[in-house]
């Protein structure tokens with residue numbers, strides 16, 4: 412299926428040639444000093460490459476962004492082909508830049524990488540896909556200083572997009588058009604490797620490049636072992652050889668890295684948390700904010716270039732491991748949903764730090780932290796790199812979605828998830844979740860009041876579904892995405908992101924003076940209920956002193972109480988269905 416339209420603008424090229432007198436630079440551009448491309452100049456650089464090497468690359472415009480113009484995508488392949496079959500036969504590396512436009516090292520590193528590879532020769536086994544600037548709106552909102560603790564460049568874009576969303580929290584809730592464009596790009600390319608380029612915050616130390624490897628124990632074990640034992644050691648060695656010794660992202664356990672660092676728990680709302688769900692080995696490069704901009708770009712370039720070399724040289728093995736992982740995933744039955752940091756297990760890693768010291772603050776008068784660059788050190792620090800699952804779920808055969816919630820079906824379809832519909836009214840015994848408890852943020856978070864610590868109780872129930880209600884088969888390559896979004900107690904489920912808040916509000920109530928008589932009759936006619944009620948009063952003083960609470964307790968046990976309250980409407984079917992009952996849904 413051809414989903415991309417190839418960029419063509421002969422007229423624009425003509426105008427550009429007339430203005431510059433020389434449409435294409437003949438030698439690769441040097442690294443920019445303390446300066447980053449604007450959206451327009453980055454666009455022009457890729458357009459020039461596409462025009463100069465029309466048989467090797469394509470510059471495409473995908474979907475839209477909240478800013479109103481498409482998300483650009485640049486593709487390079489030695490054969491010049493970008494068909495589905497060609498993509499399937501090679502390994503794709505997808506590089507995403509400027510999701511946070513104030514952290515643009517990857518924007519400039521990628522332009523130079525593309526120029527150098529086109530100039531010097533493309534790898535045979537790799538298709539390189541670059542999103543030049545993902546946060547289109549943020550990139551157009553240029554300013555001098557919104558990254559308060561960052562050493563240049565002199566001007567850059569803003570973190571929030573055109574809707575003031577942090578796009579690196581939007582990969583599940585999909586409030587932005589950018590995310591919908593990303594889904595198209597990602598599922599068309601099915602990349603083996605995904606890299607999201609960033610700039611760090613936090614501590615000071617000697618390293619220029621730090622790296623987040625997507626959480627390994629969420630991945631297929633064979634793919635995780637391959638990443639940990641083969642790919643990562645290669646990358647760390649090559650960065651060291653290139654004079655940019657790299658460490659895992661410095662997320663200190665305590666106040667400074669001296670006490671050790673911990674792996675970042677990236678749930679599916681983050682880019683790499685999302686791509687990880689589809690057996691894509693995923694990384695976040697975090698160049699250090701206090702190094703010069705040129706050094707940050709150079710180290711990002713080195714990382715990207717080494718990744719291209721590795722994947723090209725290890726194409727067969729990487730494809731094999733990934734194919735095994737894709738098959739194994741379909742057979743997997745139990746999935747961990749929530750995780751906590753393992754504080755007992757750690758590796759030790761060499762770390763090039765600066766000594767943390769304290770002195771009196773000129774501002775507040777209390778002791779303040781500073782890193783003494785006159786006192787660099789090399790020592791081993793603890794690296795806490797594992798998480799322990801705290802809850803599991805067994806995958807059902809299907810999730811069933813009543814058609815009232817077709818907005819969820821739209822999101823699944825946007826993620827290439829096959830969906831079916833009942834041909835006729837169908838009665839089934841299914842598992843339905845009762846929402847027992849949850850916490851909610853008190854202030855808005857990324858346009859939502861996110862729920863967390865969600866507790867559910869599964870109940871078996873006979874439900875009659877209407878013709879047209881949706882059925883989602885689970886046992887396919889999308890299984891992890893389906894479970895992470897449709898199990899309400901997963902940290903980034905659609906439930907957590909408020910898609911089902913309507914079921915959390917009781918619709919009908921009672922007047923105590925009217926209900927009093929019915930409540931009294933319930934107690935008279937049901938001795939078991941009366942015993943429970945008296946016991947609760949004896950144990951719980953506030954209940955015993957609150958007449959409304961006592962009536963509400965009985966109301967919830969009466970036939971008047973609505974059955975839909977706190978019931979999660981998407982149900983789980985644990986057995987296979989006769990395919991004759993279903994028709995494909997588009």
Ligand SMILES: [Zn+2]
Pocket residue numbers: 511514609610
């Ligand atoms: Zn960032």
